[in-house]
Amino acid sequence: xxxxxxxxxxxxxxxxxxxxxxxxxxxxxxxxxxxxxxxxxxxxxxxxxxxxxxxxxxxxxxxxxxxxxxxxxxxxxxxxxxxxxxxxxxxxxxxxxxxxxxxxxxxxxxxxxxxxxxxxxxxxxxxxxxxxxxxxxxxxxxxxxxxxxxxxxxxxxxxxxxxxxxxxxxxxxxxxxxxxxxxxxxxxxxxxxxxxxxxxxxxxxxxxxxxxxxxxxxxxxxxxxxxxxxxxxxxxxxxxxxxxxxxxxxxxxxxxxxxxxxxxxxxxxxxxxxxxxxxxxxxxxxxxxxxxxxxxxxxxxxxxxxxxxxxxxxxxxxxxxxxxxxxxxxxxxxxxxxxxxxxxxxxxxxxxxxxxxxxxxxxxxx
Amino acid sequence: xxxxxxxxxxxxxxxxxxxxxxxxxxxxxxxxxxxxxxxxxxxxxxxxxxxxxxxxxxxxxxxxxxxxxxxxxxxxxxxxxxxxxxxxxxxxxxxxxxxxxxxxxxxxxxxxxxxxxxxxxxxxxxxxxxxxxxxxxxxxxxxx
Numbered sequence: 001x002x003x004x005x006x007x008x009x010x011x012x013x014x015x016x017x018x019x020x021x022x023x024x025x026x027x028x029x030x031x032x033x034x035x036x037x038x039x040x041x042x043x044x045x046x047x048x049x050x051x052x053x054x055x056x057x058x059x060x061x062x063x064x065x066x067x068x069x070x071x072x073x074x075x076x077x078x079x080x081x082x083x084x085x086x087x088x089x090x091x092x093x094x095x096x097x098x099x100x101x102x103x104x105x106x107x108x109x110x111x112x113x114x115x116x117x118x119x120x121x122x123x124x125x126x127x128x129x130x131x132x133x134x135x136x137x138x139x140x141x142x143x144x145x146x147x148x149x150x151x152x153x154x155x156x157x158x159x160x161x162x163x164x165x166x167x168x169x170x171x172x173x174x175x176x177x178x179x180x181x182x183x184x185x186x187x188x189x190x191x192x193x194x195x196x197x198x199x200x201x202x203x204x205x206x207x208x209x210x211x212x213x214x215x216x217x218x219x220x221x222x223x224x225x226x227x228x229x230x231x232x233x234x235x236x237x238x239x240x241x242x243x244x245x246x247x248x249x250x251x252x253x254x255x256x257x258x259x260x261x262x263x264x265x266x267x268x269x270x271x272x273x274x275x276x277x278x279x280x281x282x283x284x285x286x287x288x289x290x291x292x293x294x295x296x297x298x299x300x301x302x303x304x305x306x307x308x309x310x311x312x313x314x315x316x317x318x319x320x321x322x323x324x325x326x327x328x329x330x331x332x333x334x335x336x337x338x339x340x341x342x343x344x345x346x347x348x349x350x351x352x353x354x355x356x357x358x359x360x361x362x363x364x365x366x
Numbered sequence: 367x368x369x370x371x372x373x374x375x376x377x378x379x380x381x382x383x384x385x386x387x388x389x390x391x392x393x394x395x396x397x398x399x400x401x402x403x404x405x406x407x408x409x410x411x412x413x414x415x416x417x418x419x420x421x422x423x424x425x426x427x428x429x430x431x432x433x434x435x436x437x438x439x440x441x442x443x444x445x446x447x448x449x450x451x452x453x454x455x456x457x458x459x460x461x462x463x464x465x466x467x468x469x470x471x472x473x474x475x476x477x478x479x480x481x482x483x484x485x486x487x488x489x490x491x492x493x494x495x496x497x498x499x500x501x502x503x504x505x506x507x508x509x510x
Contacts, residue, residue, distance in 0.1 A: 133413065155439050
């Protein structure tokens with residue numbers, strides 16, 4: 001694999017906006033092009049994952065979702081390859097872009113993920129008159145609302161391993177403190193003490209308000225190319241491994257790395273308890289050992305394996321893993337500034353416990 | 367129509383297909399019905415068009431015991447279902463006939479309040495809601 005991320009860009013992240021999703025998408029795309037040093041007309045590949053994931057999403061094109069078709073038209077892109085991945089994650093976007101680049105289908109791939117909070121809508125509802133397909137066994141029970149299934153799993157984890165809400169707070173606390181060093185994080189200036197955390201209203205037990213990431217209006221984008229096509233002035237991070245379907249094994253065999261080689265990891269945290277899943281699942285900790293790992297400070301900046309060094313989704317805002325990928329790029333490229341940790345292999349994991357995908361990024365000089 | 371508008375608003379109503387109709391037909395009679403593969407004997411999840419093991423298409427409806435174990439549980443403080451107030455206790459129950467099959471049910475009685483993961487449960491069906499009987503959790507002794 002001789003493919004790199006050549007640059008990354010972000011829009012502002014806002015709780016609400018008068019501007020539409022396309023404005024955020026174009027801001028991110030143009031920032032990524034500038035960061036990578038490529039012109040709009042150099043882009044001949046595109047990958048997105050536009051699905052709006054909230055239970056109450058209207059799935060309105062240009063409203064709370066933006067597809068390749070709309071974006072390429074608004075940007076005047078002339079593509080030879082492009083794909084929107086249905087209900088997949090930024091990590092899968094990297095894998096698809098790498099495939100297209102390796103195959104020689106295109107030279108410069110723009111990858112984009114945009115999120116939007118449409119005004120006046122209840123995004124936290126599954127209420128509807130009729131339910132079809134898999135929904136008929138979940139929505140009439142409220143199981144699709146507010147991460148109920150992740151809460152149910154967190155309850156079982158905590159009961160089995162003796163973890164408490166203080167252990168959940170340790171994740172939220174780390175996220176808020178890391179977010180303070182991320183200028184675009186939605187919670188950058190909002191430290192959260194234990195008492196304030198515990199006073200937050202319950203959402204789906206054991207998750208309270210602050211265990212849930214904040215929906216935002218925003219977008220982030222990357223440019224990928226083959227290493228030999230890297231534009232002058234761009235700082236690359238090599239893509240050395242990826243895999244999907246909650247099976248990280250292929251990432252390790254592809255990269256020739258082991259979990260002990262990791263310098264940092266960005267683990268998906270749409271709900272705080274999700275961070276435990278892959279600390280245990282990757283063997284970083286023994287089953288049930290993740291809360292103690294966090295409690296003992298091993299996930300702190302400078303610790304044994306610094307986690308979610310940009311604040312995670314809990315600190316930066318809900319970008320469905322794009323923020324995790326961006327931070328991994330910045331860490332691997334040595335561009336994380338005040339947040340920079342030891343340079344070396346950095347892992348990104350995005351998605352729920354039973355549907356995660358993974359990317360490994362490494363410094364280009366390694 | 368007039369009558370339904372004066373009643374309490376209903377929970378989302380399932381639109382069955384050929385695959386899920388045995389489940390809802392069983393539910394109407396208070397029976398937990400899934401389909402078992404005639405070729406290899408594996409129990410199929412409700413949506414499956416074929417056996418997920420051998421891909422055979424001879425799935426036959428079967429009334430199950432309703433016995434299950436407590437896999438997951440949450441008290442949801444939002445109000446996604448119409449006509450209700452107060453938290454919903456949502457339970458994920460793994461069937462004893464095949465624990466890979468996990469069904470979602472409401473605990474309307476509080477019988478899981480102190481129950482740890484793995485506690486034996488019994489699944490039953492609530493009174494009709496706009497014509498549909500949805501799963502509820504009973505204690506292992508079958509008490510609502």
